[in-house]
Amino acid sequence: MTDQKNNSNNIVKNIIRRDDVVILQIVGEIDMHSSTELRGELLEISQNPPAQTIINMSEVDFMDSSGVAVLIEALQLHRRNSSQLKLVGINQRVRSIFEISRLDTIFEIYDSEDEAISA
Amino acid sequence: MTDQKNNSNNIVKNIIRRDDVVILQIVGEIDMHSSTELRGELLEISQNPPAQTIINMSEVDFMDSSGVAVLIEALQLHRRNSSQLKLVGINQRVRSIFEISRLDTIFEIYDSEDEAISA
Amino acid sequence: MDQQHPSKNLIELKINADPFYLCIVRKAVQRMAELVGMNEQDSDSLILAVDEALTNVIQHGYGGACDQQIIIKLRQITPGQKEPTGLEVIIRDFGQQVDPKTINGRDLDNIRPGGLGTHIIRSVMDKVEYTPQPQGGMQLHMIKYV
């Protein structure tokens, strides 16, 4: 790997842990470069699993299969822990990868955080 | 010029004309390509000059000397018409071209639209 | 490619085989898609397909050796007698050669991380052709019509 690459454009914008819910807000472009940051964060959450993890993707401008791979891995870890992983705010720009990969049937997808929590 | 280039990313986001004030909100990247759109808009405003024109630049991510040339031309037209041209919301990303070109002393620059109107 | 107009509405990029540079290529593809008049939805999937193809070169063609080179050519296809308007994308690497027939994704019903890239590329692009090059490496020739 080329060294000296700073990660100035972080994709994890915000993490809120309340009661037994973790809400992770991710932003920007999730590709082979930036998905490692997301993976690290989701693995850490899985170490100490909440009843549900909600990933808010409303400010994600791009996601490729590297991002999808991270989400699938996280989904499998959550299932193993009997906890839930929910996706929120999938916008037009990332919808097509969900459709092409038929992931819209595998993930629990909601329009808003509140809807996801109470579902 | 290469044909078939659509101008999907318009830089003129909004024009409000109230009483004798025109407020022009511009957004995005203003370079040799996009500055022609701004020029057209400002020439049109100068056809029928208001007492003051306020250009809100708070959502401008980039501006080069093509943009500056358009602003200087507009300033000269406004002065000829005894009307005022004011700039608002110059952010960090475009401040340096104003400083290098010493334009911060030539233009009337304000922090907000209200401040500009009442000045 | 483009014998007659060597540089008319053609962009060429040379990058290292490093995921760090993918965002630059995506920006270039986005701009070219705009040029050929593609709508936003098609442009988004085109950007995705090119990104997936490059990710594959980085991962499989070069096995993660980030100092190797990838050449990307983007060319506007102007509507002619035979073809509609579109965008041609050529990706050239100098890495491992593979039989194009072996480039296939996983069964979509067998959910696991990975194995989606080729599905995406094939479902988005109108033409997808992998060719091992006599001088070494692979070339991927893709077209998406508007």
Place this chain on the structure above:
Amino acid sequence: MDQQHPSKNLIELKINADPFYLCIVRKAVQRMAELVGMNEQDSDSLILAVDEALTNVIQHGYGGACDQQIIIKLRQITPGQKEPTGLEVIIRDFGQQVDPKTINGRDLDNIRPGGLGTHIIRSVMDKVEYTPQPQGGMQLHMIKYV
């Protein structure tokens, strides 16, 4: 340039001399500035300087003939015995040749549209060197240190 490591942290772009493509180059410069660890303010002015240099090639080097070619090379300068970290930018055109001494902007006190590009380039970059090329066209060699 880069005899030893022909492709290590080097990006090369070939574009038409058309303002339409400037935004792609800016994105590439932005990413390379990030790579060398430049702060945002320096990166913003670097992006501006490269944009101004390209605008000049389009306008003066090619006189607006948008189908001509510009080659842009961006290379990370790794800190060595003699040099600090930085970014090297080489812009090559095949247009009109001029005596580098004649490339000068207007008096800043004489306010009029135009004449700012070279001021910006020289005030932002640590090295600015125009060289007419034996094979035709100009080369602009610029460096900005971190």
